Amino acid sequence: MRVLVAMSGGVDSSAAAALVLAQGHDVVGATMKLWGGPSDTGCCSVADVDDARRVAQQLGIAHHVFNFSEEFERHVVGPYVADHAEWRTPNPCIECNRHLKFDRLLDRADQLGFDAVATGHHAKVKQEPGGEWSLRRGADPAKDQSYVLHILGQAQLARVLLPVGELTKPEVRDLASTLGLRTAAKPDSQDVCFISRQGGRQAFLGDRIGMRKARVVDMSGTEVGELPAVELVTVGQRRGLGSLGPVAETVPGGGRRYVVAVDGPSATVTIGPPAAMMVSEIEVDRAVWVVGAPATDERLVVQMSAHGRPVGATWSDGVVRVEEPVRRVAPGQSVVLYRGDAVVGGALVR
Amino acid sequence: MRPWLTGRFGNPSGSHQVARAARTAVDDSRDRLATVVGVDPGGIIFTSGGTEADNLAVLGAAAARPGPVVVSAVEHPAVMEAAFSSGQEVRVAAVDSDGLVDLDGLRRLLDREVTLVSVQLANHETGVIQPLDQIARRVRKFAPDALFHTDAVQAFAWMDLREAAACADLISVSGHKVGGPQGIGALAGRGRPLLRAILYGGGQERELRSGTHNVAGIVGLAAAAEAADAGRAADSIRTRRLRDELATDLRTSIPGCVETASSAVRLPGHIHLRFSGVESEELLVLLDDAGVCASAGAACASGAMEPSPVLLAMGVDKVDALSSLRLTLGWTTTPEDVAFAARVVPAAVQRLRAA
Numbered sequence: 108m109r110v111l112v113a114m115s116g117g118v119d120s121s122a123a124a125a126l127v128l129a130q131g132h133d134v135v136g137a138t139m140k141l142w143g144g145p146s147d148t149g150c151c152s153v154a155d156v157d158d159a160r161r162v163a164q165q166l167g168i169a170h171h172v173f174n175f176s177e178e179f180e181r182h183v184v185g186p187y188v189a190d191h192a193e194w195r196t197p198n199p200c201i202e203c204n205r206h207l208k209f210d211r212l213l214d215r216a217d218q219l220g221f222d223a224v225a226t227g228h229h230a231k232v233k234q235e236p237g238g239e240w241s242l243r244r245g246a247d248p249a250k251d252q253s254y255v256l257h258i259l260g261q262a263q264l265a266r267v268l269l270p271v272g273e274l275t276k277p278e279v280r281d282l283a284s285t286l287g288l289r290t291a292a293k294p295d296s297q298d299v300c301f302i303s304r305q306g307g308r309q310a311f312l313g314d315r316i317g318m319r320k321a322r323v324v325d326m327s328g329t330e331v332g333e334l335p336a337v338e339l340v341t342v343g344q345r346r347g348l349g350s351l352g353p354v355a356e357t358v359p360g361g362g363r364r365y366v367v368a369v370d371g372p373s374a375t376v377t378i379g380p381p382a383a384m385m386v387s388e389i390e391v392d393r394a395v396w397v398v399g400a401p402a403t404d405e406r407l408v409v410q411m412s413a414h415g416r417p418v419g420a421t422w423s424d425g426v427v428r429v430e431e432p433v434r435r436v437a438p439g440q441s442v443v444l445y446r447g448d449a450v451v452g453g454a455l456v457r
Numbered sequence: 458m459r460p461w462l463t464g465r466f467g468n469p470s471g472s473h474q475v476a477r478a479a480r481t482a483v484d485d486s487r488d489r490l491a492t493v494v495g496v497d498p499g500g501i502i503f504t505s506g507g508t509e510a511d512n513l514a515v516l517g518a519a520a521a522r523p524g525p526v527v528v529s530a531v532e533h534p535a536v537m538e539a540a541f542s543s544g545q546e547v548r549v550a551a552v553d554s555d556g557l558v559d560l561d562g563l564r565r566l567l568d569r570e571v572t573l574v575s576v577q578l579a580n581h582e583t584g585v586i587q588p589l590d591q592i593a594r595r596v597r598k599f600a601p602d603a604l605f606h607t608d609a610v611q612a613f614a615w616m617d618l619r620e621a622a623a624c625a626d627l628i629s630v631s632g633h634k635v636g637g638p639q640g641i642g643a644l645a646g647r648g649r650p651l652l653r654a655i656l657y658g659g660g661q662e663r664e665l666r667s668g669t670h671n672v673a674g675i676v677g678l679a680a681a682a683e684a685a686d687a688g689r690a691a692d693s694i695r696t697r698r699l700r701d702e703l704a705t706d707l708r709t710s711i712p713g714c715v716e717t718a719s720s721a722v723r724l725p726g727h728i729h730l731r732f733s734g735v736e737s738e739e740l741l742v743l744l745d746d747a748g749v750c751a752s753a754g755a756a757c758a759s760g761a762m763e764p765s766p767v768l769l770a771m772g773v774d775k776v777d778a779l780s781s782l783r784l785t786l787g788w789t790t791t792p793e794d795v796a797f798a799a800r801v802v803p804a805a806v807q808r809l810r811a812a
Contacts (some may be wrong), residue, residue, distance in 0.1 A: 140761030156759040169745070173738055174761035218739050218812045 108222040109133045110268060113212060114163065116155030119227030119271050121162040121290040122279045126270035127225045128166055136163040136170040139212060141179040142301045162288050175211055182206035184301055192316045194371030195439030196341045199299055205258040213266060225268040228252045232264050239398050240264035244448040247275035254413045257443040257453035258395055309339055319374045323351060326379040331357045337374040342366055342437040348378065367435065385432035389442055391425060391454035401451050407444045411436045417445060461673035469670045470661060479672050486679035490643060493682045494628060495619030500646040502662045503675050507610035507631030510644040511535035514606040514627045515575060517652035519543040524572035529558045530770035536575050536608055545572065555721040556585040556771045558592060567599035574605050578621060579612035582767045582783055584727025585718045593624035604650050610634050614685050615693055615724045626650050632674060637681030641674030692788040697725035699795045700786050704728045706799040711806050726786040735780050735809045738762050743805040749798055753781045
């Protein structure tokens with residue numbers, strides 16, 4: 108097969124390129140330039156592209172740089188900002204996978220006559236006996252990325268290779284170092300790639316949307332203080348509430364306190380004790396399925412963050428019912444349903 | 458070049474015999490290059506390439522006599538970025554849809570304060586040749602104290618600078634664009650242009666460019682310049698014929714193909730095309746696979762393609778600017794190469810449009 112490997116300049120995609128090459132495919136590497144100017148230090152920095160190109164040279168494959176920065180702005184950064192302005196907390200990595208890696212890049216691969224696109228994600232693609240494609244958890248539970256890939260449908264899975272999904276992270280690093288790849292010891296990427304570590308989310312969003320002071324109330328509706336920006340408050344948040352004074356003054360009995368609700372239009376944040384955080388139903392929309400929607404009441408498990416604890420759940424027409432109460436999930440976040448280690452699909456919390 | 462790369466490593470600034478031999482080679486090369494460019498040997502300042510020559514002209518003039526810097530909107534980044542880094546006011550002269558400097562517009566940017574005017578002889582992407590004489594006349598009249606610099610890097614292989622750049626005070630040239638080595642260039646000055654150095658050290662090149670001479674590069678640049686000068690007339694006619702043939706072929710075989718600045722006076726080897734519905738990034742990959750080495754747009758530090766500032770300045774919209782292709786023919790291009798490109802390019806465009 109002719110395979111286009113998405114090479115970010117990290118160790119996982121470097122190993123992915125080496126693996127598909129070893130499988131005997133005709134391989135070309137490509138780095139997507141998604142964000143930042145010529146001298147940025149975040150993701151897609153010149154240093155990362157250099158690493159990807161150097162690995163491609165070491166492997167003896169061609170390497171291209173594709174400038175998808177406009178699509179990244181349109182499909183990832185723009186909606187990320189717009190969602191926050193509407194008091195939602197999106198997961199930009201999922202949108203990047205949906206619109207860039209497994210849409211734009213797949214299209215380009217088609218245009219250029221490639222049969223498949225390979226990436227360095229930790230998850231597995233399998234063809235089932237019935238012919239349909241499934242997406243399964245990666246071999247390394249700590250690194251499994253099936254959650255952020257749940258948006259892949261049959262059309263994409265049929266053309267995607269995830270060779271490192273069969274390996275644990277230490278095995279990936281071993282492979283890279285055995286091959287002498289310069290990315291073997293490179294630290295894992297973390298956080299949202301387009302937000303700088305120094306300024307954080309606050310500086311990034313502060314430059315792009317207006318921030319309004321939030322009025323903070325307790326469970327009885329009594330005002331207990333304020334927070335600098337309602338746009339930066341997320342349901343489930345525990346950190347950053349210190350300015351409200353001692354916990355006991357806002358939550359009866361003390362202990363821990365969380366953001367239980369955010370009402371954007373009135374800029375009101377409700378805080379409460381752990382018990383108030385728990386729900387047994389999650390309303391969602393924009394569901395997508397790997398094969399098709401599960402039967403109502405089929406016993407599945409649901410995962411509410413990239414490495415969250417899976418909980419038994421059922422699906423019924425836009426509602427996920429969990430078997431034990433779980434913490435509230437912020438609107439805009441994704442919940443992903445699994446059958447065993449196979450992704451069934453996912454949806455956005457309303 | 459070989460003797461200077463394989464054993465005769467004398468530093469031309471030294472005083473012993475090995476150094477003297479190197480010095481002689483540098484000075485001979487200086488004479489030869491000066492003859493081809495049409496300046497006095499004392500006006501040649503060897504640099505690390507065209508970029509440094511452009512930087513020295515712009516930053517050197519701005520430092521010697523601070524004042525506004527006037528550049529055309531289609532200058533190479535080596536001029537444009539230097540201008541915007543000079544700390545001086547930058548006035549950008551607009552161009553028309555062929556990329557030619559708007560002379561009336563230019564005139565309005567000129568006054569006695571202006572320290573330097575920089576307009577390329579020919580464009581690096583489209584090959585379009587500027588009317589340097591007419592520009593120089595306006596500079597002399599309306600900005601009489603300004604230095605007039607031209608980046609002749611792209612033009613040097615094809616144009617006789619003794620005539621084409623006779624009106625300029627400062628001329629940038631580069632080795633690899635005339636078939637010489639990479640990493641060598643020169644800024645050629647007429648008279649004693651007032652410049653301040655941008656590199657400091659041992660005071661080589663009349664204190665305008667410190668640093669031990671790149672002897673092999675200098676010898677290579679001079680030899681290549683002479684060879685280009687000798688073969689220029691014949692090469693130009695032959696290349697222009699091949700270029701026109703290829704351009705006509707591509708225009709007729711690819712529907713909706715627009716040739717940029719096709720009616721402007723251009724260097725003989727440049728073809729710049731735009732195709733609706735095709736992304737340059739994809740086209741270049743397919744052409745590369747097929748064995749055609751072409752380019753498009755501009756590349757940023759990571760190698761990602763950006764819309765060409767030259768095309769944007771010419772009023773081409775962003776999408777069209779990212780649907781372009783630049784083919785350049787050189788003196789080594791054969792009719793077979795051209796026939797090959799004439800087959801491969803339309804096939805690639807058709808494939809991308811069909812997909």
